[in-house]
Amino acid sequence: MMAAERVYRALLLLYPRRFRREYREPMLQLYRDARRDSTTSWPRLAGDVVVSAPFQHKEAFRAMSTQGKLFTASIIIGVAIVAFMAIGGALFALALMLLLAWIVARLLRERDVQLSPRFWWKLTVGGVGVFAAGFLIFAGPWPQSWRDAVPGELGWWSGMFIFSTAIVLIVAGLLSGVVQLAARRRLSH
Amino acid sequence: MPANRKQPQPLPPAVFHLLLALRDGEQHGYALMQRVGELTDGAVRMGPGTLYGAIKRMLADGLIEETAERPDPALDDQRRRYYRLTATGERACTGEVQRLETLLRNARRTSPKLGHA
Numbered sequence: 001m002m003a004a005e006r007v008y009r010a011l012l013l014l015y016p017r018r019f020r021r022e023y024r025e026p027m028l029q030l031y032r033d034a035r036r037d038s039t040t041s042w043p044r045l046a047g048d049v050v051v052s053a054p055f056q057h058k059e060a061f062r063a064m065s066t067q068g069k070l071f072t073a074s075i076i077i078g079v080a081i082v083a084f085m086a087i088g089g090a091l092f093a094l095a096l097m098l099l100l101a102w103i104v105a106r107l108l109r110e111r112d113v114q115l116s117p118r119f120w121w122k123l124t125v126g127g128v129g130v131f132a133a134g135f136l137i138f139a140g141p142w143p144q145s146w147r148d149a150v151p152g153e154l155g156w157w158s159g160m161f162i163f164s165t166a167i168v169l170i171v172a173g174l175l176s177g178v179v180q181l182a183a184r185r186r187l188s189h
Numbered sequence: 190m191p192a193n194r195k196q197p198q199p200l201p202p203a204v205f206h207l208l209l210a211l212r213d214g215e216q217h218g219y220a221l222m223q224r225v226g227e228l229t230d231g232a233v234r235m236g237p238g239t240l241y242g243a244i245k246r247m248l249a250d251g252l253i254e255e256t257a258e259r260p261d262p263a264l265d266d267q268r269r270r271y272y273r274l275t276a277t278g279e280r281a282c283t284g285e286v287q288r289l290e291t292l293l294r295n296a297r298r299t300s301p302k303l304g305h306a
Contacts, residue, residue: 023245027241045237047236048237052236052239
């Protein structure tokens with residue numbers, strides 16, 4: 001069996017089970033006929049699966065009993081909540097870092113600390129440098145015996161510290177760049 | 190004016206294309222796909238999912254039926270499924286053709302610029 005047909009077979013899993021049970025074999029036969037005669041391209045056949053499978057799921061949902069609909073809806077909502085929390089967690093961390101950077105920038109301004117025009121650039125490059133160093137430390141081609149010598153917890157916490165510092169530096173650098181740019185525009189008007 | 194309840198309802202394009210293709214006689218999935226391509230000058234190329242999705246709905250609506258007969262069993266794969274029009278399917282197809290003819294006639298009457306093909 002060709003790899004393309006294997007992928008197509010796998011794509012058929014996107015259809016509801018009942019539809020698959022009924023039409024999987026005729027669809028595969030049609031796929032083979034179409035590929036043999038080169039009447040339809042593979043991307044078009046794959047695209048057809050992606051377009052028609054959701055419609056079959058909608059039809060299957062319509063045909064369900066009320067309990068079945070409630071059960072399916074609760075699963076979909078549960079998955080959506082978990083996905084939302086995962087994305088929300090990342091957004092929350094980003095918001096926290098932005099807030100931290102804003103507080104630092106404000107403190108600097110209140111104390112009338114004159115920042116050089118290249119301050120933001122230095123912070124950002126510093127952050128990228130720390131990130132690269134961290135990457136080298138943790139993913140470098142070091143012998144296994146060196147890796148084993150470092151206790152797991154120490155590695156985890158030092159990694160957290162290095163990468164968090166790098167991200168804070170990058171975010172703070174970019175933020176202060178935006179602040180400086182805005183201040184310069186305000187002065188020029 | 191109240192809508193006439195006996196007016197035939199528009200058929201989904203995929204269903205109408207398949208009904209037209211089956212007017213030539215019973216056919217299997219791949220032959221139907223090719224026939225639809227011919228009927229539409231290659232503008233509509235149904236994929237397996239769209240084709241069997243429409244077939245499933247047409248079977249449920251009684252527009253077509255599966256047939257166990259084979260035009261020539263010696264020349265054909267026994268695993269293929271053949272379909273044919275039912276009397277309901279014939280009526281639905283004729284009704285859709287008439288509906289479209291009426292629509293085109295009225296459109297041409299009110300907008301002469303549409304012209305004839």
